[in-house]
Amino acid sequence: MRGQKEIKCVVWDLDNTLWDGVLLEGDDVRLKPGVIDVVKTLDQRGILHSIASKNFYDDAIKKLREFKIDDFFLFPEISWNAKSQSIAAILENLNIGMDSFIFIDDEPFERDEVKSEHPDVWCIDALKYLELPSYPRLNPRFVTEDSKKRRLMYLQDQQRKQDEKNYKGPRKEFLASLDIHLSIHEAVKEDLKRAEELTVRTNQLNATGKTFSYDELKKYMTSKRYRLIVCELNNRYGSYGNIGLALVEVLKEYYHINLLLMSCRVMSMGVGTILLTHIMQEAGKDSKKVKADFRHTGRNRMMYVTFKFAGFREVITDGNGTIVMENDLDTIQEFPPHIAITIQ
Amino acid sequence: MNINESVRNFIESNLIAFDDDFTIDDDDNIFESGFVDSSVAMQLVVFVEGEFNIQVTDEDLDLVNFSTINRLVQFINKKNNN
Numbered sequence: 001m002r003g004q005k006e007i008k009c010v011v012w013d014l015d016n017t018l019w020d021g022v023l024l025e026g027d028d029v030r031l032k033p034g035v036i037d038v039v040k041t042l043d044q045r046g047i048l049h050s051i052a053s054k055n056f057y058d059d060a061i062k063k064l065r066e067f068k069i070d071d072f073f074l075f076p077e078i079s080w081n082a083k084s085q086s087i088a089a090i091l092e093n094l095n096i097g098m099d100s101f102i103f104i105d106d107e108p109f110e111r112d113e114v115k116s117e118h119p120d121v122w123c124i125d126a127l128k129y130l131e132l133p134s135y136p137r138l139n140p141r142f143v144t145e146d147s148k149k150r151r152l153m154y155l156q157d158q159q160r161k162q163d164e165k166n167y168k169g170p171r172k173e174f175l176a177s178l179d180i181h182l183s184i185h186e187a188v189k190e191d192l193k194r195a196e197e198l199t200v201r202t203n204q205l206n207a208t209g210k211t212f213s214y215d216e217l218k219k220y221m222t223s224k225r226y227r228l229i230v231c232e233l234n235n236r237y238g239s240y241g242n243i244g245l246a247l248v249e250v251l252k253e254y255y256h257i258n259l260l261l262m263s264c265r266v267m268s269m270g271v272g273t274i275l276l277t278h279i280m281q282e283a284g285k286d287s288k289k290v291k292a293d294f295r296h297t298g299r300n301r302m303m304y305v306t307f308k309f310a311g312f313r314e315v316i317t318d319g320n321g322t323i324v325m326e327n328d329l330d331t332i333q334e335f336p337p338h339i340a341i342t343i344q
Numbered sequence: 345m346n347i348n349e350s351v352r353n354f355i356e357s358n359l360i361a362f363d364d365d366f367t368i369d370d371d372d373n374i375f376e377s378g379f380v381d382s383s384v385a386m387q388l389v390v391f392v393e394g395e396f397n398i399q400v401t402d403e404d405l406d407l408v409n410f411s412t413i414n415r416l417v418q419f420i421n422k423k424n425n426n
Contacts, residue, residue, distance in 0.1 A: 272382035305385050
């Protein structure tokens with residue numbers, strides 16, 4: 001249901017929203033009282049900030065630098081485009097869903113324009129900026145180490161994309177130069193908060209769309225019948241923390257994957273296939289086959305493709321849209337050469 | 345550019361295990377010769393849909409249709425004729 005989704009990004013207008021005054025009219029603009037605290041508080045909770053403003057890019061960025069807050073805003077859209085377009089561009093860059101955006105602007109016209117193009121974006125009046133931290137949708141249940149680092153990780157990713165664009169050699173060489181290291185291990189207690197956060201935050205790369213609470217995950221972690229597997233990714237830009245999760249039920253003849261998900265931040269790194277390979281190898285060692293639950297959520301097609309191209313085929317479709325897939329382990333794709341993998 | 349060239353172009357520039365001077369035969373299994381990860385696989389599907397204006401259904405998403413250049417070309421032709 002709309003209104004329930006956690007907000008992942010606040011998109012700010014600038015004139016008379018983030019600051020008082022209109023930059024283009026030569027006003028001596030001043031930040032709204034307390035607005036920095038709002039930005040910082042949300043940033044600490046792992047909520048990202050961006051900008052959709054009609055201004056000259058260089059002027060606005062210069063002003064943000066003067067206020068020493070430019071680093072807080074990812075992929076700012078400062079141009080003369082419709083704000084709905086700006087938000088679409090931010091969405092593309094951050095790779096998150098429309099329903100996880102909040103847009104704050106003083107102009108009713110701008111809010112309506114965004115609303116008409118993107119009905120799932122929550123638009124609010126700039127008058128309410130001080131209330132932002134108190135909204136339930138901006139209060140994630142857990143604030144983990146990963147959430148605090150989130151903005152930094154996006155900045156690193158931005159740098160990586162830039163480097164990739166500028167890299168002249170073969171793609172293989174570029175990927176090797178990233179020093180990607182993936183560590184796969186059975187979950188321990190310290191992983192659980194982040195694991196819950198992953199199930200709540202991940203939509204596109206969640207095979208069933210299911211979410212699990214901390215307590216449920218803890219139960220699975222300690223149960224002999226289940227294996228809860230997490231993976232952590234590092235590369236030369238830094239650590240991405242725990243970015244993948246799988247819940248596997250160990251049955252007599254099968255490993256049954258109840259849950260498989262990856263953070264969108266590592267979408268381009270092919271972690272899904274690697275985690276599947278790992279689970280298939282483990283099942284093979286146990287002389288078992290692999291089954292997996294899948295449910296179309298309208299947004300997780302990439303996970304479906306991952307399963308199908310890893311050799312899974314649909315065996316059961318229940319009336320409710322849940323599919324069970326099976327893999328005979330005839331062929332297991334090897335780990336890619338450009339990623340160092342540690343299994344603990 | 346014909347379908348074969350267009351598919352080949354995409355594969356040679358996107359599959360990660362290929363060097364710049366790598367060449368691929370029409371019947372080489374791209375899932376064996378180059379590493380196709382989940383991200384590249386998805387890009388391939390989106391490319392086929394966008395470039396040739398076809399809808400790839402769940403049933404179509406099978407290695408049989410996607411594993412070689414020839415199979416991809418056959419698949420695209422089949423979809424376009426329907």
